[in-house]
Amino acid sequence: MRGKVAYVVADLEGSTGTWTKAHTLLGTPEWQEARVELTRDINAVVESLFEAGVKGVVVKDFHRAGYNLIPRYLDGRAKRVSGYYSGPAVGYGKLYGADFALFVGLHASGGNESGFLPHTLTSRIAEIRVNGKRICESELFASILSAFHVPVCFFSGCPAACQEVTERMDWVITYAVPKEMEIYGDEKRRRDHIAQKREGLRKKIREISDPKAMPLFALKPPFDCQVIFHEEAEARRMNPWGFSQQGKTVHFQAEQFLEFYQNLLKIAYFPKLAYQMRFLVLPITRAVWKIQSLKHL
Numbered sequence: 164m165r166g167k168v169a170y171v172v173a174d175l176e177g178s179t180g181t182w183t184k185a186h187t188l189l190g191t192p193e194w195q196e197a198r199v200e201l202t203r204d205i206n207a208v209v210e211s212l213f214e215a216g217v218k219g220v221v222v223k224d225f226h227r228a229g230y231n232l233i234p235r236y237l238d239g240r241a242k243r244v245s246g247y248y249s250g251p252a253v254g255y256g257k258l259y260g261a262d263f264a265l266f267v268g269l270h271a272s273g274g275n276e277s278g279f280l281p282h283t284l285t286s287r288i289a290e291i292r293v294n295g296k297r298i299c300e301s302e303l304f305a306s307i308l309s310a311f312h313v314p315v316c317f318f319s320g321c322p323a324a325c326q327e328v329t330e331r332m333d334w335v336i337t338y339a340v341p342k343e344m345e346i347y348g349d350e351k352r353r354r355d356h357i358a359q360k361r362e363g364l365r366k367k368i369r370e371i372s373d374p375k376a377m378p379l380f381a382l383k384p385p386f387d388c389q390v391i392f393h394e395e396a397e398a399r400r401m402n403p404w405g406f407s408q409q410g411k412t413v414h415f416q417a418e419q420f421l422e423f424y425q426n427l428l429k430i431a432y433f434p435k436l437a438y439q440m441r442f443l444v445l446p447i448t449r450a451v452w453k454i455q456s457l458k459h460l
Contacts, residue, residue: 164215164216164217164371164374165217166218167218167262167375168219168259169212169219169220169263169265170220170223170258170259170264170308170313171222171223171264171265171267172225172265172267173204173226174225174266174267174270175187175201175226176269176279176321177267177268177270177319177320177324178200179340179364180197180199180200180201181197181268182353187226187227197231199233199236201231202232202237203361204267204268204361205238205241205267206237207361208267208364209222209238209240210238210365211364211368212368213240215371219242219259220240220241220242221241221242221244221258221259222242222243223244223255224245225254226268228247228448228449229246229247230246244256244257245449245453246448246449246453247449248445249441252308252310253428255307261313262375263313263315263316263371263377264308264314264316265315265316265317265318265368266304266315266317266318266320266328267317267319267364268319268340269300269301269318269320269324270300270324271299271321271324271327272290272291272299272300273288274391275299275323277322277326279323279324279342281324283303284300284432287393287431288393288430288431289391289392289411291389291390291391291427292391293423294385294386295387298382299331301328302380302382303382305332306380306381307424308379309380309381313379314375314378314379315332315377316371317336317367317368317371318335318337319364320340321339321342325337325338325339331380334377335377336367340364384419384423385416385417386417386418386420390413390430390431391411392411393411394411398411401413401430401431402430403434403435404430
């Protein structure tokens, strides 16, 4: 890792301080607690990376609107990136010379019943299947990074999420954060558990040896995609694009990854007008969510 730039993608569901859905919802008291613990998790990662000799760390806040980390608590050596961007890397924006990536605190895919708060892109979607196989967000995010020659080297999240990543990218170092309610429900045991898992996270980072020797992962075309919603009415509402639809399932095909991913984003998040005006909408959205997050500091 010496002399490299690390790019850390931070999410809430798989972090040490999240154990209920309320912890993931902006503005709740539980979310405030969870974002403090997430910031502490990321500080442990940043510290471990610098101890290993990296020359820089970029932290991308990737949960919901991307304003969860608390700037005044975050290690000052890390460059924080909040909000979503249309490019250069879709969703990420600039990668600031990143050499390798770490996914910290992510979750399992929608449809994985063993996962903690599992979903892919949005909880409105029950499952996304490509060429007959269920996919997870890590596959999507890693595929975007692969176009910029940035390999994923590390993943942490619930045990089911770690298992998914191991099955798809067996070279990635994983670190499981169990969500055992009998532990989290007891304040003393919870504090000890969080401290223990955070220290384990710090140590596990040091197992990364030569990031540039890691393979790049990218989903391979062609893409025959089924986006399965929980509700048929929701599928209709989120499909003004004219994709084929049967009941709860929206179906499309694509020959290139970027076309496939952009179609997914349209279905998951964007009304037609908002997508057409996304270069204006995204900056406004970032400003609004930044203000909302600051209200809770």
